[in-house]
Amino acid sequence: METYRVAIQTEGMMEDLVKILKSDNEELQMLCASAIFKCAEDQQTRDLVRSHDGLKPLVSLLAKADNKQLLAAATGAIWKCSISMENVAIFQEKKALEILIGLLTDQPEEVLVNVLGALGQFAQIPANKTTICNSGGIKALINLLNGTNQALLVNVTKAVGACATEKDNVAIIDQLDGVRLVWSLLKNPSAEVQSSAAWALCPCIENAKLRL
Incomplete structure (x- = not known):
């Protein structure tokens, strides 16, 4: 290679x-x-x-x-x-971000893994976190936390974690049971999934404290 x-x-x-x-x-x-x-x-x-x-x-x-x-x-x-x-x-x-958000449903896992990887990178920019939220992207991300594909779980938790650095998004993640689902992935047999889940939980917990 x-x-x-x-x-x-x-x-x-x-x-x-x-x-x-x-x-x-x-x-x-x-x-x-x-x-x-x-x-x-x-x-x-x-x-x-x-x-x-x-x-x-x-x-x-x-x-x-x-x-x-x-x-x-x-x-x-x-x-x-x-x-x-x-x-x-x-x-x-x-307008790639909007197109990618639209690909979060009804796609093969191979496509979803890549879309989620891209969204995790796009979400490094604050304005894009808002776009993901306003376009229904967070709900789609949370739905994918129920999957079993380890590569998909790594990328979706990274994307959720990146969005959770925006405190207003944490309320939505929590309402959709996303924090519990990410927490449950700490028991996943994959060390990489565990690591990405732990990373995603950090901003969720921190911004939940800020709301309190």
Whole structure:
């Protein structure tokens, strides 16, 4: 994977990947988005996607919701690219957040894991926490806390925790039984799920104290 990532960075491959993202061939679009998904943990890759204007076509692929393989690849690429806040700003211009919130229901787990990962990154920006709340996103997040997929549970607890740093959101999370559900995940057999649940509980408890 490291060799592949370096090749994309040094051989000018990112420009070609972005060109294909803008094509009409959904199979090729899926493969290119998947390549970005796998490589964009690296900051240089994320910067290259942005510099070659690859973020906007990734958002455009979200409209192809009937093609679940393509949707999974696109949401995965958006998730990893959104680790950089410079990229989140561009995604916001294209209304990616609102589209992602709309994908929180009736989607395969593979898509949901990626959407939740992206929302956790978007929620690092205070205004986006309000958008998630006002768009019904918190209720959708709480519903997903009942799942069993460990990767999904890790990402949904991170997203809930990020939203809970806004004290007004904690009241909604609590009303929807979200605090109890997150607390119950401390008993999950996965250490990673336990860790993310504990992290999410911290702002819930802190902001609940502030309300008192």
